[in-house]
Amino acid sequence: MKDDILVQTKDLQTFFYTDEGVVRAVDGVDIKISVGETLGLVGESGCGKSVTSLSIMRLIPWPPGKIVGGEIWFKGEDILKKSEEEMRRIRGSQISMIFQEPMTSLNPVFTVGYQISEAVLVHQDVTEEEAKKRAIEMLDLVGIPDPEKRYNEYPHQMSGGMRQRVMIAMALSCNPDLLISDEATTALDVTIQAQILELMKDLKRKIGMAILLITHNLSVIAEMADNVAVMYSGKIVEYSDIKTIFKSPQHPYTYGLLSSIPLVTKKRVKGQKLPIIEGVVPNPYHLPTGCYFNPRCPYSTKICREEDPKIEEIAPGHFVKCWNYLKPGMGV
Amino acid sequence: MAISQEYESELTTYKAETYWQIVFKRLKKHKLAIISLVLLIIIILACLIGPFFVKYHYNDMSNYDPDNPFVGEYKPPSKYHLFGTDELGRDTLSRILYGGRISLFVGFASVFSAIIIGVFVGAISGYYGGILDTLLMRFTDIMFSIPVMPLLVVLATIIPGGGVWKIILVITIFGWMTDARLVRGVYLSLKEQEFTEAARAIGASNSRIIWKHLLPNSMAPIIVSSTLGVGGNIIYEASLSYLGFGIMPPTPSWGNMLQNAQSAMFNAPWLIWFPGIAIFITVLAFNFLGDGLRDALDPRLKL
Numbered sequence: 007m008k009d010d011i012l013v014q015t016k017d018l019q020t021f022f023y024t025d026e027g028v029v030r031a032v033d034g035v036d037i038k039i040s041v042g043e044t045l046g047l048v049g050e051s052g053c054g055k056s057v058t059s060l061s062i063m064r065l066i067p068w069p070p071g072k073i074v075g076g077e078i079w080f081k082g083e084d085i086l087k088k089s090e091e092e093m094r095r096i097r098g099s100q101i102s103m104i105f106q107e108p109m110t111s112l113n114p115v116f117t118v119g120y121q122i123s124e125a126v127l128v129h130q131d132v133t134e135e136e137a138k139k140r141a142i143e144m145l146d147l148v149g150i151p152d153p154e155k156r157y158n159e160y161p162h163q164m165s166g167g168m169r170q171r172v173m174i175a176m177a178l179s180c181n182p183d184l185l186i187s188d189e190a191t192t193a194l195d196v197t198i199q200a201q202i203l204e205l206m207k208d209l210k211r212k213i214g215m216a217i218l219l220i221t222h223n224l225s226v227i228a229e230m231a232d233n234v235a236v237m238y239s240g241k242i243v244e245y246s247d248i249k250t251i252f253k254s255p256q257h258p259y260t261y262g263l264l265s266s267i268p269l270v271t272k273k274r275v276k277g278q279k280l281p282i283i284e285g286v287v288p289n290p291y292h293l294p295t296g297c298y299f300n301p302r303c304p305y306s307t308k309i310c311r312e313e314d315p316k317i318e319e320i321a322p323g324h325f326v327k328c329w330n331y332l333k334p335g336m337g338v
Numbered sequence: 339m340a341i342s343q344e345y346e347s348e349l350t351t352y353k354a355e356t357y358w359q360i361v362f363k364r365l366k367k368h369k370l371a372i373i374s375l376v377l378l379i380i381i382i383l384a385c386l387i388g389p390f391f392v393k394y395h396y397n398d399m400s401n402y403d404p405d406n407p408f409v410g411e412y413k414p415p416s417k418y419h420l421f422g423t424d425e426l427g428r429d430t431l432s433r434i435l436y437g438g439r440i441s442l443f444v445g446f447a448s449v450f451s452a453i454i455i456g457v458f459v460g461a462i463s464g465y466y467g468g469i470l471d472t473l474l475m476r477f478t479d480i481m482f483s484i485p486v487m488p489l490l491v492v493l494a495t496i497i498p499g500g501g502v503w504k505i506i507l508v509i510t511i512f513g514w515m516t517d518a519r520l521v522r523g524v525y526l527s528l529k530e531q532e533f534t535e536a537a538r539a540i541g542a543s544n545s546r547i548i549w550k551h552l553l554p555n556s557m558a559p560i561i562v563s564s565t566l567g568v569g570g571n572i573i574y575e576a577s578l579s580y581l582g583f584g585i586m587p588p589t590p591s592w593g594n595m596l597q598n599a600q601s602a603m604f605n606a607p608w609l610i611w612f613p614g615i616a617i618f619i620t621v622l623a624f625n626f627l628g629d630g631l632r633d634a635l636d637p638r639l640k641l
Contacts, residue, residue: 065538069468098540105539110532115357115554125540160357176540 010041011079012216013062013184018076020054020061023069029290031057033240034076036317037218039184044210044217046231046248048224048263050287054240055220059186062218063103064093081183099129102177106189108170112161118172119145119157125179144175148205167198171205178209185210186218191226203229224267228252236260239288239298242317246324256320256331258303259283297329305330364634371630374623381620385438394419394429396436397588412606422608424598434612437590442568442620444502444575444591448509449567453560455510456517457553463518464525465548475522478515486512487581494583505584509574513567520563524556558635562628569624576617592617 020032032054039045047055060066061073064085078085080101085093105111112121122144123137132140138157145153148171161169170190177185187206191199207230210217219230227234227248234251236244236259244257255261262283285302288294294301300310309329317327365371389396409418411427421430463474490508497504528534529552537551572592578584579593587594592613599609 063539065535094541094543096541097538098542103536103539105532105536107532111536113533113537113551113555115557124542128541128546173536176536 011038012041012043012081013037013039013218014079015058015062016077016079018058018061018073018078020057020066020071020073022071027291030240030293031071031290032061035237035240035242037235037242037245039216039218041183042210042214042216043233044219044231046227046234047218047220047237048222048227048234049237050222052287052290053237055222055237056188057240058237059103059188059218059220062184062186063097063101064088065097095129098125098177098182099180100182101184101186102180102182103186103188104170104173104177104190106192108166108173108193111173112169114161117158117160118164118169119159122172122176122179125176129180140179141175144179145172147178147209148172148175149201150175166194167201170194170198170202174202174205174209178213178215181213182215184216184218186220188220189222192221192223199226206230224263236263239290239293241298241327242325243299243327244325245317246321250321250324256324256326257299257328258305258330259299297327361634365630368630368633370626371634374626374630377619377623378627381438381616381623382442385435385442388435389432389439392429392432392435394432396432396590397428398432399427412602414606415608421612422606424606424609425602430595430609430612433590433595434592434616437592437595437613438616438620440502440585440589440591441572441575441593441617444505444509444585445568445572447502448506448513448571448574449564451506451510452513452567453517453564455514457521457556457560459514459518460521460523461525461548461553461556464522465529465544465552467526471522474518478518481512481515484512490578490581490583502585502589505575505578508578508583509571513571513574517560517563517567520559521556524559525552528552528555562632562635565624565631566628569621569628572617572621572624 015035015037018032018035019030022029022031035054035058037045037047037058047058049055057066057071062078062080062085064073066073073086076086080096085096088096112118116124119138119141122141123134126132126137126140127134130137142153142157145156150156150168150171156164161172164172173190185206190206191202194202203226206217209215217230219227221227231248233247234245235242236251236257238259244251244255244260251260252264255264262281265281266283268280283302284304288298288301294311296309296311297303297306297314300306303310307330313329315327315329317325319325320331365375406418409423409427411423411425413419413423413427415422419429419431421434423429424433459474459478463471489512493508493511494504497507525548534547534551537547542551575584575591576593576596579591580597582597585591585594587598595613596610596617599606599613603610
């Protein structure tokens, strides 16, 4: 199963051409998702997580954005070589996406049921009756009680959690091979968030789809993902399976992220502050020379400031992009 | 289970009203708009079915009768001719009702066709943006900068006939630009909404997004603009007819009745009053209704 690759990006580059200059939002990203795998993509705001996912959907708005280089392989075919028409057939049926804001991701003028059945109607040669039946099935599947009645409700009649369930029902209505969840639970409160995550896990088991889970919440990753890619300023800085990354993070940025999670179980001396990563994400118009992380990195050396490191496989399946990984003092 | 709890907490809002129920509820608080709406319904019904009930056809001439001082030409309002008669002895009431059909039809039809063009241009322009937007909007600007009246004289000469359709065509040609700009603005903001992106993500085509997803969302400003537009176009028709480029006699319209009355303005002032009042009330009512709708349809305003 490990070798059954569903999606793979090779040296993906997506740039935005603005008046102030070129923003290299995604700059040489390699990710790989096998059939049925959940890949977590973590990073701070603006690091290119969403742009990566939109690139896979080919939904980068031009102007100003453009995929300028690299390849995206999906089921053995290069997505970037497909026509818009072919892409449209893939979107929603083979690759689906759930968005961050359940409050605004549904069209306010249509019933939720209609919006789900539309996704079916767009892709499958079915009658409206069949699409409706399917939509009700989906509402039931995502745990919405009384689906026949709820089919006729408008988005404003539902809570955020309910709407996100509807979004998931919509995304899954055509049994996609890949579900991209772009901060899908960020806007929800924690109990609903837990329900939605549980639901996604459950559906993944039932349908057997792969998930690209984008979040900046590491506990969500820990809960859900098989593998993790950590992004910083448009590049993958560390990539490995979930256990390795939580046990022995090698990149200083990953380490910083992990140690800045408050843990109830951790004994803390009174008055001790939670460690943070100093500084802010670099301005995309003026990226630092060398490693992009070096101005914030406590371990930065001369070479870090001069040359950008290549991503290296330091152990089977564990990739790190750093000059100084495994230096003493690193690792939890 | 957590789900059922969540469900129960929502039961209170379960029987929520539909959008149009809310809109009507808000509109009801707008007294002037409701009065206008009732008035307009009365006017429209009167014009539609009134001509079947009046005694005289709009072109029937009331003959001089030495025994009855109230029939004949230039007769003031009386029980025989409620609104008086004109220079040919035609019944003004009948002409007002029939002319109302024409004027209202011109008003509605030209708004309808202008909206179709305006929505089409505006939606394409706003949604696609870029060079297409620039071209369409500059064309709109050009149409805006043409002085209408001189061109109408030319158009009226080129297009043969003096029919209703000609005037609808003329008003449409010079009336769609405001709608185009309005709809473009709405689409510019709608296309950045998350649900538009979500629609793209389920694989909906551009045309499906433009016409099926975004158009219903832009109905509110379109409805308001149309309502105000009907009033405006009735005035437009009246002006054109008054200048002699509109509806040609003997077909009555409120506009050409005014023109007709000019020569006898002082001897038979009722010939000015009645079409004038008809235009005044109708246009005012459309404007009040439009204002009321604007408030009622705006979800940000809580009345």
